[in-house]
Amino acid sequence: MKRMRITIKWSTWICGLVMIFTACNQNASKTETTDTEQTEDHSGHDMETSSTNNKMMDLMHQNMMAMQEMKMMGDVDHDFAQMMATHHEGALAMAQEEADNGKDTMLVNMAKKTLTAQKEEQNKLKNFTDSHEPVTKDTASSMKLMQPMKAMIAGMDHNMKGTTDHHFASLMSMHHQSGINMAKAYLPHAKIPELKTMAQKIIDDQQKEKQQLDSWLQEQPK
DSSP states (O other), X not given: OHHHHXXXXXXXXXXXXXXXXXXXXXXXXXXXXXXXXXXXXXXXXXXXXXXXXXXXXXXXXXXXXXXXXXXXXXXXXXXXXXXXXXXXXHHHHHHHHHHHHOOXXXXXXXXXXXXXXXXXXXXXXXXXXXXXXOOOOOHHHHHHTTHHHHHHHHHOOTTOOSOHHHHHHHHHHHHHHHHHHHHHHHGGGOOOHHHHHHHXXXXXXXXXXXXXXXXXXXXXXX
């Protein structure tokens, strides 16, 4: 009888240990699952933040996609006007972002000037394409207009850090360079005097602004 009581006590004790161990394992499993879910939640949040923390880059990407999807007509004057109007749309979007959220006085003023000047040019370019019927099929010359955009895409820093001001100065400098190169590629083939004059003005204006942007970037602490 005494031996039976001891056996029962041992059995009860062992069962108790098993129950405690099982409960601990379940709690640990729940904790691990919760931790994993929290880690995944934070990871997803970090990815979301990473993908949205540079509005300028998003605007630049959207503009480049719009230009890539354009259909070339083979009329270099028409294609230039169409591409530059779309190119201006990217500059206007970035300038609006800087005007709304930038802190640097010089950059904000430049952005506001861009909103006025490039909107006026864009309207002229759109008016031309709306009223002009493409007449030639010089696809080779038109395709040369795409090269500056492709070069800009290849040179973009997709992990750019910094403030709205820094993003604006850096990306607008690149955007201006592609516009300058596009206008230079167009000039030797230009047939419409009005567009030829505008292309030269774009080169002159954007070279000047690009120098200001690059100087600003050089003065910023690394």
